[in-house]
Amino acid sequence: MLDDFMIRATLAGVAVACATGPLGCFVVWRRMAYFGDATAHAAILGVALALAFQISIFIGTMVVALVMAMIVATLAGRGWAMDTTLGVLAHSALAFGLVAVSFLPAVRVDLTAFLFGDILAVSRFDLGVIAAGSGLVLGLMLWRWQALLTATLSEDLAHAAGINPARERMVLTLALAIVVAVALKIVGALLIAAMLIIPAAAARNLARGPEAMAVFAVAIGVVSVVGGLRLSLLQDTPSGPSIVVVAALIFLLATIGATLVQKRLTR
Amino acid sequence: MSLISAERLAVAYGGRQVLFDIDFSIARGEIVTIVGPNGSGKTSLLRALLGVVGPTQGRVTRAPGLRIGYLPQRLHLDPGLPLPVARFLSLPNRQSRAAIAAVLARVGVPDVARQNMATLSGGQFQRVLLARALLASPDILMLDEPTAGLDQPGIAAFYRLIAEMRAELGCAVLSVSHDLHVVMSASDRVICINGHICCEGAPQVVRDAPEYRALFGLGTGGALALYQHSHDHAHGAECTHAPVPEKVDNA
Numbered sequence: 001m002l003d004d005f006m007i008r009a010t011l012a013g014v015a016v017a018c019a020t021g022p023l024g025c026f027v028v029w030r031r032m033a034y035f036g037d038a039t040a041h042a043a044i045l046g047v048a049l050a051l052a053f054q055i056s057i058f059i060g061t062m063v064v065a066l067v068m069a070m071i072v073a074t075l076a077g078r079g080w081a082m083d084t085t086l087g088v089l090a091h092s093a094l095a096f097g098l099v100a101v102s103f104l105p106a107v108r109v110d111l112t113a114f115l116f117g118d119i120l121a122v123s124r125f126d127l128g129v130i131a132a133g134s135g136l137v138l139g140l141m142l143w144r145w146q147a148l149l150t151a152t153l154s155e156d157l158a159h160a161a162g163i164n165p166a167r168e169r170m171v172l173t174l175a176l177a178i179v180v181a182v183a184l185k186i187v188g189a190l191l192i193a194a195m196l197i198i199p200a201a202a203a204r205n206l207a208r209g210p211e212a213m214a215v216f217a218v219a220i221g222v223v224s225v226v227g228g229l230r231l232s233l234l235q236d237t238p239s240g241p242s243i244v245v246v247a248a249l250i251f252l253l254a255t256i257g258a259t260l261v262q263k264r265l266t267r
Numbered sequence: 268m269s270l271i272s273a274e275r276l277a278v279a280y281g282g283r284q285v286l287f288d289i290d291f292s293i294a295r296g297e298i299v300t301i302v303g304p305n306g307s308g309k310t311s312l313l314r315a316l317l318g319v320v321g322p323t324q325g326r327v328t329r330a331p332g333l334r335i336g337y338l339p340q341r342l343h344l345d346p347g348l349p350l351p352v353a354r355f356l357s358l359p360n361r362q363s364r365a366a367i368a369a370v371l372a373r374v375g376v377p378d379v380a381r382q383n384m385a386t387l388s389g390g391q392f393q394r395v396l397l398a399r400a401l402l403a404s405p406d407i408l409m410l411d412e413p414t415a416g417l418d419q420p421g422i423a424a425f426y427r428l429i430a431e432m433r434a435e436l437g438c439a440v441l442s443v444s445h446d447l448h449v450v451m452s453a454s455d456r457v458i459c460i461n462g463h464i465c466c467e468g469a470p471q472v473v474r475d476a477p478e479y480r481a482l483f484g485l486g487t488g489g490a491l492a493l494y495q496h497s498h499d500h501a502h503g504a505e506c507t508h509a510p511v512p513e514k515v516d517n518a
Contacts, residue, residue, distance in 0.1 A: 028345075149359075153350075154339055157337060157339060157342075159319045160335045160409070161359045161360075201347070209354050212349075213348075
């Protein structure tokens with residue numbers, strides 16, 4: 001069964017959606033959208049370094065993403081103006097990555113695969129790593145859920161309850177780095193943040209509680225992956241962007257639907 | 268022994284010293300109120316006692332296993348986070364439906380369990396925050412300007428509720444306020460701060476202290492005019508706090 005590249009691609013996409021669903025909710029709740037962007041864009045630099053030093057691309061992207069996420073978190077902690085700082089970091093990371101890749105012999109690097117994903121080329125080994133990484137993130141989210149949610153609501157409330165908000169931030173940072181490493185193959189560095197934010201934002205329209213929102217986000221992510229792959233196969237469109245297009249359409253429908261329902265309720 | 272104490276505490280934000288030389292302690296069951304003008308470091312003191320900000324000097328000691336019920340001044344709710352009241356009360360510890368219903372009824376908002384936090388009125392919101400603090404079976408309630416945004420009867424009712432809770436649970440109450448007229452009547456001890464401790468003691472002592480008067484001025488008639496407002500509510504059988512001493516005439 002795993003010999004079929006479409007099945008491998010679908011399973012890999014579904015695995016990533018299971019991790020990006022709950023993590024994406026925290027990205028939305030904590031207004032970390034740009035934070036996710038900066039971390040994901042740094043992945044290209046990770047790819048260049050991994051190829052240069054001949055280490056695993058998963059390891060390379062994860063380490064660079066983690067370093068980037070920690071830099072951003074530190075700057076945020078010092079009260080820098082976040083949108084400007086993150087804008088500088090996100091685009092610099094991408095530019096440095098692209099320049100670094102250009103130093104490598106061209107035959108070894110298919111840049112578009114890293115920028116836009118290459119889900120159809122997921123190997124058995126890749127699938128194993130993606131499933132393990134996604135499972136790890138999902139496990140982290142489930143384990144820390146109550147503490148993460150409390151710290152997200154108010155750091156003071158968390159402190160009063162004996163929860164250390166800095167530790168919970170670290171959990172999210174680590175989870176983000178892992179997701180960047182495993183999602184690179186699926187949607188590419190440019191669109192990883194989209195997989196985090198769009199399903200969660202669409203789910204916000206449907207959910208009445210935080211857990212429901214996370215579950216809806218996973219469901220929307222899974223539908224996007226399956227629908228995007230289908231679109232890619234039928235219309236020969238690039239697979240990563242196709243997945244994001246489907247997610248964006250779901251977001252649009254969910255938002256319109258929620259607005260209509262609300263109008264009817266208030267009338 | 269004291270629940271929380273601070274010795275020669277100093278706190279700074281971004282190089283600016285906001286608190287210095289603070290010696291503080293609160294005992295089980297005590298009601299202590301911190302008053303001070305805006306920017307005097309009231310909230311910083313509370314946050315330092317909670318452990319949110321570390322001291323730049325001195326130290327804070329909390330009793331081991333201390334359970335704190337904390338009511339923040341504000342709670343910023345991101346509109347992206349759907350949060351029904353019942354779910355909020357289950358943070359960070361899961362609560363049974365019965366426990367949630369009971370505590371909401373106790374604080375006087377029995378019908379809001381399924382409502383989204385964002386749709387609550389100011390008064391309901393404060394009571395839900397109190398309900399959440401109570402679910403922790405606190406040794407101490409810490410309130411940061413708990414009545415900001417409430418009207419006069421709302422403030423009086425809220426403080427009456429706090430007094431009832433304290434009588435039921437026997438917990439200490441540490442509040443930060445400039446609602447002088449209400450807090451002064453209910454407090455065992457008032458601490459007046461402005462970066463450092465200006466004066467402290469029983470409400471009447473503080474009210475008459477020259478340091479306090481220098482901070483809050485006499486132009487408004489000082490604390491006395493405000494203080495008389497506390498007789499606005501009736502001291503009937505349902506009232507649990509001790510009768511407010513009649514106005515001390517020191518004119």
